[in-house]
Amino acid sequence: MKHPLLVFNEKGIYCQQADVYIDAWRAVDKCIVTHGHSDHSRWGHKRYITHRRNVPIIKHRLGDITVTPKEWNETFTINGVTFSLHPAGHITGSSQVRVEYKGEVWVFTGDYKVEDDGLAETFEPIKCQTFITECTFGLPAFKWEPQADVFTDINNWWATNKAEARTSVLFGYSLGKAQRLIKHLDTSIGKIYTHGAVEKMTQVIRAEYDLPPTELITRDSKKEDIAGNIVIAPPSAHGGIWIRKMLPYVTATASGWMAFRGARRRRAMDKGFVLSDHADWDGLLSAIKETGCEKVITTHGYTDIFSRYLREELGYDARTEKTQYEGELNEIETEKEEEA
Amino acid sequence: MKHFAKLIRTIDSTNKTNEKVNALAEYFNIANDSDKLWAIAILSHRRPKRPVNTTLLREWATEQSGIPLWLFEESYHIVGDLAETIALILPKTTKESDKSLSQVIAEIISLREMDDASKKAYLHENWMNMSYYERFIFNKIITGGFRIGVSQKLMTRALSKSTGIDEDILAYKLMGDWTPVSTTYTQLIEEENPSDYLSKPYPFYLAYAVEDGFQESMGEISNWSFEHKWDGIRAQVILRNNEVFVWSRGEELVTDKYPEFQRFLDHIPNGTVLDGEILPFPDGRIGDFRDLQTRIGRKNISKNLLAKTPVILVAYDLLEWQGEDIRNKPFSFRRKILDAMIAKLNSESIGLFLSSTMRFEKWESAAEERKRSREKRSEGLMIKRIDSSYQVGRKKGDWWKWKVDPFTIDAVLTYAMRGHGRRANLYTDYTFGLWDNGELVTFAKAYSGLTDKELREIDAWIKKNTLERFGPVRSVTPHHVFEIAFEGIAKSSRHKSGVATRFPRILRWRRDKKIDEANTLSDLKDLIPK
Numbered sequence A: 001m002k003h004p005l006l007v008f009n010e011k012g013i014y015c016q017q018a019d020v021y022i023d024a025w026r027a028v029d030k031c032i033v034t035h036g037h038s039d040h041s042r043w044g045h046k047r048y049i050t051h052r053r054n055v056p057i058i059k060h061r062l063g064d065i066t067v068t069p070k071e072w073n074e075t076f077t078i079n080g081v082t083f084s085l086h087p088a089g090h091i092t093g094s095s096q097v098r099v100e101y102k103g104e105v106w107v108f109t110g111d112y113k114v115e116d117d118g119l120a121e122t123f124e125p126i127k128c129q130t131f132i133t134e135c136t137f138g139l140p141a142f143k144w145e146p147q148a149d150v151f152t153d154i155n156n157w158w159a160t161n162k163a164e165a166r167t168s169v170l171f172g173y174s175l176g177k178a179q180r181l182i183k184h185l186d187t188s189i190g191k192i193y194t195h196g197a198v199e200k201m202t203q204v205i206r207a208e209y210d211l212p213p214t215e216l217i218t219r220d221s222k223k224e225d226i227a228g229n230i231v232i233a234p235p236s237a238h239g240g241i242w243i244r245k246m247l248p249y250v251t252a253t254a255s256g257w258m259a260f261r262g263a264r265r266r267r268a269m270d271k272g273f274v275l276s277d278h279a280d281w282d283g284l285l286s287a288i289k290e291t292g293c294e295k296v297i298t299t300h301g302y303t304d305i306f307s308r309y310l311r312e313e314l315g316y317d318a319r320t321e322k323t324q325y326e327g328e329l330n331e332i333e334t335e336k337e338e339e340a
Numbered sequence B: 001m002k003h004f005a006k007l008i009r010t011i012d013s014t015n016k017t018n019e020k021v022n023a024l025a026e027y028f029n030i031a032n033d034s035d036k037l038w039a040i041a042i043l044s045h046r047r048p049k050r051p052v053n054t055t056l057l058r059e060w061a062t063e064q065s066g067i068p069l070w071l072f073e074e075s076y077h078i079v080g081d082l083a084e085t086i087a088l089i090l091p092k093t094t095k096e097s098d099k100s101l102s103q104v105i106a107e108i109i110s111l112r113e114m115d116d117a118s119k120k121a122y123l124h125e126n127w128m129n130m131s132y133y134e135r136f137i138f139n140k141i142i143t144g145g146f147r148i149g150v151s152q153k154l155m156t157r158a159l160s161k162s163t164g165i166d167e168d169i170l171a172y173k174l175m176g177d178w179t180p181v182s183t184t185y186t187q188l189i190e191e192e193n194p195s196d197y198l199s200k201p202y203p204f205y206l207a208y209a210v211e212d213g214f215q216e217s218m219g220e221i222s223n224w225s226f227e228h229k230w231d232g233i234r235a236q237v238i239l240r241n242n243e244v245f246v247w248s249r250g251e252e253l254v255t256d257k258y259p260e261f262q263r264f265l266d267h268i269p270n271g272t273v274l275d276g277e278i279l280p281f282p283d284g285r286i287g288d289f290r291d292l293q294t295r296i297g298r299k300n301i302s303k304n305l306l307a308k309t310p311v312i313l314v315a316y317d318l319l320e321w322q323g324e325d326i327r328n329k330p331f332s333f334r335r336k337i338l339d340a341m342i343a344k345l346n347s348e349s350i351g352l353f354l355s356s357t358m359r360f361e362k363w364e365s366a367a368e369e370r371k372r373s374r375e376k377r378s379e380g381l382m383i384k385r386i387d388s389s390y391q392v393g394r395k396k397g398d399w400w401k402w403k404v405d406p407f408t409i410d411a412v413l414t415y416a417m418r419g420h421g422r423r424a425n426l427y428t429d430y431t432f433g434l435w436d437n438g439e440l441v442t443f444a445k446a447y448s449g450l451t452d453k454e455l456r457e458i459d460a461w462i463k464k465n466t467l468e469r470f471g472p473v474r475s476v477t478p479h480h481v482f483e484i485a486f487e488g489i490a491k492s493s494r495h496k497s498g499v500a501t502r503f504p505r506i507l508r509w510r511r512d513k514k515i516d517e518a519n520t521l522s523d524l525k526d527l528i529p530k
């Protein structure tokens, strides 16, 4: 039997022919990294290969690493296997990885969304035979509203809070969600303030992307100056004493999980906006269809349910592989946040 | 429908009570009388009879969504609410309903009479002509159980805000068997009724829990009166103008649920308000809280239930006497009257008991008494300053509760279940077993009590150590020992272990223990009070 082009071993997704890993969760010699979230770009690999725009992000997170930058669609061949990176639309600089060997093509999505968010490079469908896909929100109960509608709600919320002389504190993961929020806030309403973790990451991303001005909240920031404006902070900052400077304030969180009433209500936030950097049900299905693939491997999220649907209802050769990717769970709360 | 949907959406998107009240009051200000009446009815759990069974509802919703039934069931399990699941999985629309709330409900009522084909056609048409929130509410009304984080109390407060009618009077008006079909908004809410003021209770005074080493800051022990802390329903029983009213601590009028207290009328004078605890009293002794649960849940109290699980009132304070509010008098004064009144009666024959007061000379003696709590079927001790007035709400200083420590036992993790919503990808609900003849017998389910970090660690372990999968449940290799705490314990024929525990929760992860060091079922049974 022929050895599969990519296998899932105890360290990550492995291409034996090229002796290269993709998004390995244990330290390896050579690793292609799809994007900067901590469950995909782990510390300790000897060499990293990633998109040019992800380089400053992972360097910021992982420090002094050896990394080879690549452009979109730039092919590189290792022992006869041809690799290339293509936009995944998840966060800035996030890639899908295309792997080709002797006419066989596999694509690994990392994390992705199909909607153009106006900041991350738009998801690009790639033809392949085997499609390895995340399915964080792989249930028909997840159907996102167009981003423009969600931002209308967010900006209205901010404007209303401001009219009531309250500060808006909006929580989002410091890499990705925070910059997407910052990008689309209506700065005619007021100023955008940031928590340290968000500010640092935003400065890194600013080098390549156009973002409205933000101001870091420091010990010297004056309460009166912040009042009525919006503050972008990582979820881990919720409940800390840091937030007292914002009094009186209103809190909100932006996440795909907010689609569920239970999640909204348990979250001890005043408001929940349904905004995700992952594909929803229809997004996943359309992405799969556009690849023209026959085989699908689901990696993280509602993997068993989603692959059963693909198998039984749509006739794909679909199965699940165990990985250590965490999808948006990781983006809601993570210890790594503190050190960012 | 539009306004009501907006209301529910606003309520859903805030956890601030004031904002909920404001949104409700705003709704009561703009809605017409028949919509208002239905809104009140729905929020006080008076819904129309279910016109379609949930099996058909699921079938028709999946048909319209184009997904298989198993996928609907999986989604339902993860979302956790049927009405919400249906609203989510149906194709998206951009429409809004142009019907009023009362019109939609009238249609739902008449749906009962239709054949299945017409019901299905009605649902399919309406689902596709509603916004997401309208759909959700529509499904909620059909399936019943409209629990959306609005208590009757909160609704009453909003209605009071909108109408200017006193909250307690509204609570009284909203009691009983009315339905929007049997009454009108004017009759129910606006018309004056001379008996409205009769039932008015006093706000409850609530105690704080003591902290470790509290004895040092309490001063002279002779300033304090002690009682056992009873584990039932805190209640005021009001006797005025030859009527009895029973209010529970949520300040809900629950007179109908406890007909036993009607007997007080022949023995206790008008103008009396008692503060105490409703306790179950099967077989002539204090039962446990589970007995009471069979009473709390029921709207109709059958003769059978009354005979099987009668209740008593254990009185511990007197707030009104001979029509006079005596809450500002010292506790010792109020208790003197209460004790004397009850002493004169053959009170136990009418289900009225006294919570005896105790005095101690040393904290050690009080601690000894606290240790006897479980055999006395109490939860610990109450400590009240003898000269304290009866205050409003939870106030520090004069009333304290000194609860017994929870029961604890070391058990083995045997099964795990996925959480809901945000935690739907994590295994957060656990089942624990105790040893019995070399086997692990399930004794409790628990979920809270772990840190996020521990939760993720155990979740990762579960995913790697699964023995079998049953839908959302996985059995796991017995390996981890957890210390489980619980508040109460009783024999139970409904549990495989023969034991029911109350409020079981994870106290800590005992990484230091191997599974053969976990407790046995007979260790657990030894904890049952004799």
Ligand SMILES: [Zn+2]
Pocket (backbone or CB within 6 Å): A035, A037, A040, A090, A111, A327
């Ligand atoms: Zn990611």
